[in-house]
Amino acid sequence: MPSPVYDVVVVGAGYTGLAAAYDLAKKGLRVRVVEADEDAGGLAGTFEFSDGLRVEKFYHHWFNNDLYVPRLVRELGYEKDIAVHPSRNGMYYAGRHWRLTTPLDLLRFTALPFWDRIRLGLMVFRVRGVKDWKGIENLSVREWLEPIVGKNVYRVVWEPLIKSKFSVYAEDINAVWFWKKLVLRGSTRDSQGGEQLAYFRGGFGRLADIMVEAIRAKGGEVTFGTPVTGLKTKDDKITALETKDGPISAKQFLFTPAFPIVADIFEGKADPAYVAKLRRVKYLGNMCLVLRLKRSLSETYWLNVNDPGFPFVGVIEHTNFDPPENYKGSHIAFLSKYLPVKDPVWNYSEDEYADFALEHLKRMFPDLDRSWVIEYRMWRSSYAQPVTERGYSDYVPGRRTPFSNAFISTMAQVYPEDRGTNYAIREGLEVVEDMTGAAA
Numbered sequence: 001m002p003s004p005v006y007d008v009v010v011v012g013a014g015y016t017g018l019a020a021a022y023d024l025a026k027k028g029l030r031v032r033v034v035e036a037d038e039d040a041g042g043l044a045g046t047f048e049f050s051d052g053l054r055v056e057k058f059y060h061h062w063f064n065n066d067l068y069v070p071r072l073v074r075e076l077g078y079e080k081d082i083a084v085h086p087s088r089n090g091m092y093y094a095g096r097h098w099r100l101t102t103p104l105d106l107l108r109f110t111a112l113p114f115w116d117r118i119r120l121g122l123m124v125f126r127v128r129g130v131k132d133w134k135g136i137e138n139l140s141v142r143e144w145l146e147p148i149v150g151k152n153v154y155r156v157v158w159e160p161l162i163k164s165k166f167s168v169y170a171e172d173i174n175a176v177w178f179w180k181k182l183v184l185r186g187s188t189r190d191s192q193g194g195e196q197l198a199y200f201r202g203g204f205g206r207l208a209d210i211m212v213e214a215i216r217a218k219g220g221e222v223t224f225g226t227p228v229t230g231l232k233t234k235d236d237k238i239t240a241l242e243t244k245d246g247p248i249s250a251k252q253f254l255f256t257p258a259f260p261i262v263a264d265i266f267e268g269k270a271d272p273a274y275v276a277k278l279r280r281v282k283y284l285g286n287m288c289l290v291l292r293l294k295r296s297l298s299e300t301y302w303l304n305v306n307d308p309g310f311p312f313v314g315v316i317e318h319t320n321f322d323p324p325e326n327y328k329g330s331h332i333a334f335l336s337k338y339l340p341v342k343d344p345v346w347n348y349s350e351d352e353y354a355d356f357a358l359e360h361l362k363r364m365f366p367d368l369d370r371s372w373v374i375e376y377r378m379w380r381s382s383y384a385q386p387v388t389e390r391g392y393s394d395y396v397p398g399r400r401t402p403f404s405n406a407f408i409s410t411m412a413q414v415y416p417e418d419r420g421t422n423y424a425i426r427e428g429l430e431v432v433e434d435m436t437g438a439a440a
Helices: 015-026 068-076 103-107 114-128 141-149 151-169 175-186 204-217 259-266 272-280 350-364 421-439
Strands: 005-011 031-034 046-048 054-056 082-086 089-093 096-099 196-200 221-223 228-234 237-243 248-255 282-293 302-305 314-317 331-339 373-387 406-408
Touching: 005 015, 015 031, 015 204, 015 421, 031 204, 031 248, 046 204, 054 204, 054 282, 068 196, 068 204, 068 421, 089 151, 103 114, 114 141, 114 151, 114 175, 141 151, 141 175, 151 282, 151 302, 151 331, 151 373, 196 204, 204 221, 228 259, 248 421, 259 272, 282 350, 331 350, 350 373, 406 421
Parallel strands: 005 031, 005 248, 031 221, 089 302, 248 406
Antiparallel strands: 046 054, 082 196, 089 096, 228 237, 237 248, 282 331, 282 373, 302 314, 314 331
16 A cells, blocks of 8 residues: 655654644644654653653743743643743852842842942843844844943853853854843843743643644644654655655655754755755753752752853752642752763763762752752753854745755744744744645
């Protein structure tokens, strides 16, 4: 029996791929999703501890001004599972924990002189004054921000975070990335200056599983453990994907993995200059240690680590956001480290990395004892963070490819926004408009 010819095959079951496939299936198209991993959600995937407790591999939330996640959740009929909680943020600097949730906390941040605190607080007005982001795209974060806040504020508050986030590329990141972060966070504050964040009960991996079932309910197919190894092409079209289970044919194709993965799939079939353009975008990996603890580390949800003597950018104590009763009374903390995959630390085993991280964490929380640790797991993502260098909009590939029936939509294309589940869903919906328009 000949294999079926689908209307659309989507490569990747992260949120962009799932959102696109769900929208296509709603339109009555015959759609199939193929995913290399064994579960859905991409960076928003989940895992189980030894007793079945399900936790995300990487930390997530969404902002109260995000549109696409809550809209999708409501459409799927799970609005009751949206939980909104206040965020408690802080900073670890110079051997001390600082609370930085409200404007009053900022005034108490005596690590900066008084007038530097005022400059830091007034920064938001300067940021909002930028109306055309392309005007700052050829400036680095330092080149743009240091004249606004001063060298001392930049050195204490922003430089450590940029270095921890972007490692060897810290001086290459363009100002747009940071500007958009500040604009987004500034618009989520309530009248008292606090911040409300939202979460989906059970984690974003659970929501991804619900999306898979919704796609299947509308006649679509989702296949896991199916890496794409190559293409079959004819003239300017892709006719089929090559997989270990044989070719998968379709009229149109959507690729949602990171650019280097798509480049490997296209190698030898697409114009070499185009493949080189895909490889032009750089990425950093992320190592995330997920700790399950008997006791809480602190009252802070999101602790930025501004002390250069520590190897991670943040300590995210998830159960100070989504409460411990949802995790069998245990406390969940994520330790996040961005780094090039060539860094020697990248090759640490799970136990080696846990020992390495816990040694530093105890310096930050002296009361921490190894007996607090119930379990831990460590997760890696090779393409966790696209590197948006100066002039990024001029060289990042668009959705169209050299093949007239193939499109690309990835986290590296949500620019000027940064990666996030909300924008992944938006991109999935928008690329469907492009694809249906091309097929008309």
